[in-house]
Amino acid sequence: MAGQWDIFCAVVDNYGDIGVTLRLARQLVAEQGVAVRLWVDDLRSLQPLCPATSLTEPQQWLEGVEVRAWTVEATADVVPGEVVIEAFACELPATFIAAMAAQPRPPLWLNLEYLSAEDWVAGCHALPSPQPSGLRKFFFFPGFTEGTGGLLREGDLLACRDALQADVAARTAFLERLGVTLQAGARLISLFAYENTGLGEWLEAMAGGEEAVQLLVPQGRIQAQLQDWLGVAAMQPGQVWQRGCLQVQLLSFMEQGDYDRLLWCCDFNAVRGEDSFVRAQWAARPLLWHIYQQAEDAHWDKLEAFLGLYVEGLSEPAALALLGLWRAWNAGQGMGPAWQVLQPHWLELAEHARQWSARKAAYPDLATALAQFYRNSLSCAA
CATH class of the missing domain: 3.40.50 (Rossmann fold)
Structure with a gap:
């Protein structure tokens, strides 16, 4: 055309x-x-x-x-x-x-x-x-x-995703290019968010949990609060901090293709706004959305409208756990208990994320x- x-x-x-x-x-x-x-x-x-x-x-x-x-x-x-x-x-x-x-x-x-x-x-x-x-x-x-x-979905996007997710060596090489060394057995999580008062509570929950977590944070607006929680005056891309079971690493801001690949490599993606929100859905991994705040709390209607669609097909306990986490994150409080409640439903949420991506790709x-x-x-x- x-x-x-x-x-x-x-x-x-x-x-x-x-x-x-x-x-x-x-x-x-x-x-x-x-x-x-x-x-x-x-x-x-x-x-x-x-x-x-x-x-x-x-x-x-x-x-x-x-x-x-x-x-x-x-x-x-x-x-x-x-x-x-x-x-x-x-x-x-x-x-x-x-x-x-x-x-x-x-x-x-x-x-x-x-x-x-x-x-x-x-x-x-x-x-x-x-x-x-x-x-x-x-x-x-x-x-x-x-x-x-x-x-938005490029014609080859999901095939490229599937190829990378199926290739351990390719994922490892990509992350190494970003300066990330994978911890054996650690859950890999990306974090891209607006300022959020619930961040500290979530980080504490991950640090005090029973499972090793690697948190990869591209440079962005959440960085100042992350510095406060870590107790450091400044952060440079590539630096790594360990707190309990949580390892935190700051990444350079990256171009869109690399950000897509980062989402594909992670086990869980916290995203914000619209662009990264859609890309996280195509990653077919469990996700957490920080919606852009609007006057008179109009964003809550949009958040609940999406959640109403997204939880369809989940068991009631898994749906309630996911709803609790998303609402806590966007309210900026309650992330500790909400994160713990989510853990037993991890496998169901992972399968649900893949099915959701496939259903949306049918349009x-x-x-x-x-x-x-x-x-x-x-x-x-x-």
Whole structure:
């Protein structure tokens, strides 16, 4: 499918917005055969995820994607592509919208929404919204159920995951490249989270447990609290600390492919936001989600909506243990008891995570769904 697509990303904070749009742009180029211009208003947030990014070049090509520094001036003389995606309700420049309206065949205008498991999502997915410009904008919702836009998933992702998880030598070599030496018999856990007052209690529970745990922590917002618990003034990637049965190691921030592989290697993944949340589900390992906090506690509705889907098929004791852990983590308290309650259900939760991944993979992925929606729009316009 040839053509030019424009994706606009306004970086709010963290790496979720740019992480999702970068993955989507790469997949559209590689698998759908379209040319993609990714407009980013903060190249500094892109660089950690894609180290080849130049902070000074307003136009550059990264892994097949044309990346443009998003300024009003840069978009002024650009002919819009056949599809224009504004990611997560970012606002397009008025001049660009006018250029869209001036095209002989106006572009398909999509607002790619945040991921949610709430019931209303399927009913709102793909609905049009008439705009003052005379154009129509469609709401496109990623999701976990039929009737939504699906989840980001590259065509070879699960095969690559399975190959790595089945190859002990390859996993060991990858972790050694990250500076990690595996402890025999230790449970391997990754931790990527926002600041969380429940961290200390969880660390104490792991340190005082009966099983050896290796905790791998990519650099991020949780680092300051981790330093406080360890009682150290600073942490450098590669450093290792031992407290009881818990070994803690700080890792450098890594590009997206390596982060995926880290998740595949671990036995349990604590993740945050949207991008790492989805990637942890494709890892087919038990996970713990730290949802982005919203005003008036609106995030709790989203958390409970996902949990309602995710626990389906679990035994009641395992479901209650998982619910207790996720709620404790997001409330920032009660992690010690919740972690202990979870332990007897480890094997069931591991099998459930693999089954969940397989069920979600039965739906079309997000990039494929977007491409099909575009093809359908051409058929309707013909």
